[in-house]
Amino acid sequence: MQFELDEQQRALQHSLARLLADRHDHETRRRIAASATGWSEPHWRQLVELGLAALIVPETHGGLGGTAVDLMVVMQEIGRSGLASPLLGSCVVPAAALCAGADEATQRAWLPALALGEAQPAWAHDEPGGDGGALWVSTRAASDGDRWLLDGRKSAVHHGASADRLVVSARVAGADGEPDGRALFLAAPDAPGLAARNVRLIDGTPARELTLRRVPAQPLVLESGPAARAIDAALAFGIAGTCAEMLGAMEAAMRLTLEYLSTRKQFGRTIGQNQALRHVLADMQVSLDVTRSMAIAAAVQAGRRDDAGARADLHRAKLVVGRHARSLTEAAIQLHGGIGMTEEYAVGHSLQRVLVLETCFGDGDLHAAALDACVSRTDSPSGDGSSV
Amino acid sequence: MDLDLSPAQAAFRDEVRAFIRERLPADIRERLRQGHLPRKQDTVRWQRILAERGWAAPHWPRAYGGAELGQAERIILLDELQRAPAPVPQVFNINMLGPVLLEFGTEAQKAHFLPRLANLDLWFCQGFSEPGAGSDLAALRTTARRERDHYVVDGQKIWTSTAHVADWMFALVRTDAQAQRQRGISFLLIDLKTPGISVRPIRSIDGGEHLNEVFLENVRVPVENLVGEEGQGWECARFLLANERSGIANVGACRERLQYARELAARTRRAGRLLADDARLRHELVVLDAEVRALEVTNLRFLLSSAAQSSMPAFASVLKLRGTALQQQLHGLLVRLGGADVREHHGEDDESGAPHLVERYLFSRAGSIYGGTSEIQRDIVAKTLLG
Numbered sequence: 001m002q003f004e005l006d007e008q009q010r011a012l013q014h015s016l017a018r019l020l021a022d023r024h025d026h027e028t029r030r031r032i033a034a035s036a037t038g039w040s041e042p043h044w045r046q047l048v049e050l051g052l053a054a055l056i057v058p059e060t061h062g063g064l065g066g067t068a069v070d071l072m073v074v075m076q077e078i079g080r081s082g083l084a085s086p087l088l089g090s091c092v093v094p095a096a097a098l099c100a101g102a103d104e105a106t107q108r109a110w111l112p113a114l115a116l117g118e119a120q121p122a123w124a125h126d127e128p129g130g131d132g133g134a135l136w137v138s139t140r141a142a143s144d145g146d147r148w149l150l151d152g153r154k155s156a157v158h159h160g161a162s163a164d165r166l167v168v169s170a171r172v173a174g175a176d177g178e179p180d181g182r183a184l185f186l187a188a189p190d191a192p193g194l195a196a197r198n199v200r201l202i203d204g205t206p207a208r209e210l211t212l213r214r215v216p217a218q219p220l221v222l223e224s225g226p227a228a229r230a231i232d233a234a235l236a237f238g239i240a241g242t243c244a245e246m247l248g249a250m251e252a253a254m255r256l257t258l259e260y261l262s263t264r265k266q267f268g269r270t271i272g273q274n275q276a277l278r279h280v281l282a283d284m285q286v287s288l289d290v291t292r293s294m295a296i297a298a299a300v301q302a303g304r305r306d307d308a309g310a311r312a313d314l315h316r317a318k319l320v321v322g323r324h325a326r327s328l329t330e331a332a333i334q335l336h337g338g339i340g341m342t343e344e345y346a347v348g349h350s351l352q353r354v355l356v357l358e359t360c361f362g363d364g365d366l367h368a369a370a371l372d373a374c375v376s377r378t379d380s381p382s383g384d385g386s387s388v
Numbered sequence: 389m390d391l392d393l394s395p396a397q398a399a400f401r402d403e404v405r406a407f408i409r410e411r412l413p414a415d416i417r418e419r420l421r422q423g424h425l426p427r428k429q430d431t432v433r434w435q436r437i438l439a440e441r442g443w444a445a446p447h448w449p450r451a452y453g454g455a456e457l458g459q460a461e462r463i464i465l466l467d468e469l470q471r472a473p474a475p476v477p478q479v480f481n482i483n484m485l486g487p488v489l490l491e492f493g494t495e496a497q498k499a500h501f502l503p504r505l506a507n508l509d510l511w512f513c514q515g516f517s518e519p520g521a522g523s524d525l526a527a528l529r530t531t532a533r534r535e536r537d538h539y540v541v542d543g544q545k546i547w548t549s550t551a552h553v554a555d556w557m558f559a560l561v562r563t564d565a566q567a568q569r570q571r572g573i574s575f576l577l578i579d580l581k582t583p584g585i586s587v588r589p590i591r592s593i594d595g596g597e598h599l600n601e602v603f604l605e606n607v608r609v610p611v612e613n614l615v616g617e618e619g620q621g622w623e624c625a626r627f628l629l630a631n632e633r634s635g636i637a638n639v640g641a642c643r644e645r646l647q648y649a650r651e652l653a654a655r656t657r658r659a660g661r662l663l664a665d666d667a668r669l670r671h672e673l674v675v676l677d678a679e680v681r682a683l684e685v686t687n688l689r690f691l692l693s694s695a696a697q698s699s700m701p702a703f704a705s706v707l708k709l710r711g712t713a714l715q716q717q718l719h720g721l722l723v724r725l726g727g728a729d730v731r732e733h734h735g736e737d738d739e740s741g742a743p744h745l746v747e748r749y750l751f752s753r754a755g756s757i758y759g760g761t762s763e764i765q766r767d768i769v770a771k772t773l774l775g
Contacts, residue, residue, distance in 0.1 A: 001390060001393065001394075001460060001688055001692055003689045004389075069389045258773060258774065261774060279766040281769075281773060281774070282705075282773075285700070285769050286709050289700060289703070290710060291682075293682055297685050300391050315678070316681045319675065319678045320678045320679060320681075368671050368674045371674045371677065371678060372670050372671070
């Protein structure tokens with residue numbers, strides 16, 4: 001058991017924090033959100049220059065060979081800063097899928113480009129009417145001579161409009177929620193038969209809903225077993241990343257609240273002297289500490305395959321972090337009073353961001369149900385492996 | 389970052405599990421599962437079994453009968469005991485007084501008391517709170533007046549857990565009425581058989597007698613029973629409370645109650661339906677499972693990482709707030725699962741094997757009051773954040 005970041009991780013944390021402090025603040029975030037695309041290419045390039053696109057790509061494919069703990073460090077800083085970035089969805093998650101499920105040739109074809117930030121695919125897995133989980137894939141893939149054609153709908157494709165490719169989960173066999181028969185395909189964003197509706201999520205994130213009718217696609221992972229591993233790994237890294245980002249967003253809300261309670265005066269004294277408010281603040285701190293623990297747990301467990309205890313911890317993390325992120329950011333707004341309700345002030349953005357992140361890669365209800373299935377199977381509440 | 393036990397830690401855990409499986413008396417285990425608190429005889433019997441294995445005082449030095457366990461092993465041992473469930477080493481002797489004697493005691497005090505504390509030959513209780521000094525402990529008014537080689541103690545203690553079955557009490561007393569209030573306090577060991585002491589049990593809402601009033605009238609305490617210097621009592625008390633952090637989250641107890649809730653749900657039918665088949669209840673159970681896991685990782689993180697400790701100096705308060713909240717939720721849930729049947733009151737010495745879930749639930753309300761109320765803990769956390 002070990003809970004400290006290593007030297008490299010601290011260095012990464014430090015350089016990213018400095019970069020973001022220099023180049024990004026709430027005003028910048030608002031400007032980016034109000035822009036036509038909803039994200040900032042220059043900021044993204046800076047992340048790429050720092051090597052973050054290469055973070056979890058293995059060294060043999062031109063990456064840094066980092067772990068989900070490294071990812072946690074990065075996403076926590078991004079969460080703190082409130083930067084809208086395609087890093088998780090367009091880079092880390094597809095890379096995790098390819099690393100876990102694609103054959104060597106496919107990995108060689110795509111991972112180096114991902115690592116350089118040259119390929120920017122969007123992750124198209126969620127579906128309208130689905131649950132955000134790994135199994136629900138109703139989009140169909142049918143082979144048509146030497147090509148594949150996709151039919152179905154995808155939702156919440158983050159940064160889909162700016163993506164140069166789409167990684168689409170589709171079913172070559174089996175019924176909609178079944179484990180077997182899922183596969184991953186690559187489609188062009190302007191492929192024939194693809195209709196897109198651009199949307200903005202409540203936090204300003206640009207996303208797309210896709211309708212696919214006989215969309216030609218190239219198989220990335222066709223076999224059921226490898227595809228299942230690929231999707232599981234994608235979701236595991238997605239969960240670890242969103243938990244860390246929620247942690248960062250909570251830290252930002254906490255910092256603003258502390259400043260506000262220390263400076264805002266009413267009835268002739270700073271409002272932070274009022275016990276009612278101090279006690280809410282203490283409960284926020286408890287939420288923050290619990291979240292930090294589960295963000296770590298998610299990061300540590302995300303890299304483990306075929307490990308029931310690790311999977312249960314990922315479900316627990318997404319469930320717990322979502323709950324505490326909501327309560328902390330709600331309380332942060334409450335302690336600010338009216339100013340907390342304004343778009344102009346940063347604290348409300350934390351709640352907006354949390355509202356989006358808590359549904360990414362499965363919401364609390366989905367993970368509660370999945371955890372229920374895990375613990376019922378093992379008949380042990382915590383998993384009794386060598387992990388405590 | 390790594391959540392795994394080292395091979396040595398995993399081996400230690402297996403050893404503890406095997407020992408508990410082999411040696412924990414079935415009747416004690418069953419009573420605890422039913423919701424009873426351990427009786428004095430249960431704790432004594434089990435602690436002497438632990439003492440045979442050298443685990444009665446997990447973190448004390450070997451020279452004084454301890455096991456000298458490191459922090460991680462100490463957490464593992466406590467966790468396994470609570471999960472079993474087995475009584476934990478008597479907290480006043482082992483977690484509170486022992487470390488204070490090791491830090492502030494004379495060689496004579498250590499040599500005399502520590503082995504007796506470890507083997508529970510002497511059962512100590514804690515005489516801190518007074519009618520006018522609860523959360524504001526430094527307001528205590530019990531006085532100890534020096535008369536040659538004795539202190540003469542006068543005053544009253546209250547909420548003194550287990551005083552009615554205890555042999556001795558360690559107490560905070562005022563030895564200097566003129567000094568600034570914390571500085572006038574001293575730490576005394578008092579034999580409860582001394583003339584002038586009367587103990588009156590207070591029946592609590594769970595129907596049990598755990599708490600007491602202790603009246604002290606002209607009680608003569610030999611000066612060699614002073615721990616540390618005169619006026620050093622507050623420092624001893626602070627040290628004692630800081631030492632209490634290790635078990636403050638009670639993660640294993642949460643796990644055990646959660647597991648018991650699952651078992652109860654799996655065998656209880658209401659209106660023909662198994663409780664375990666109720667989707668709402670299952671959801672509630674997994675949310676608790678996830679929250680208890682979060683408490684567990686938080687506990688490990690704070691107790692094993694100095695960086696985590698310095699990031700939140702009031703971490704013990706965070707652990708107590710979260711731990712008591714989850715325990716109270718779990719006890720509340722168990723009462724619901726027990727339904728109307730568990731509302732029957734059986735009395736403390738009940739041997740019928742009936743569940744004591746409602747009594748245990750009622751007692752659990754004390755968790756957020758003793759050892760610093762939740763409100764005091766929130767004050768402490770807020771103070772580290774806002775000053």
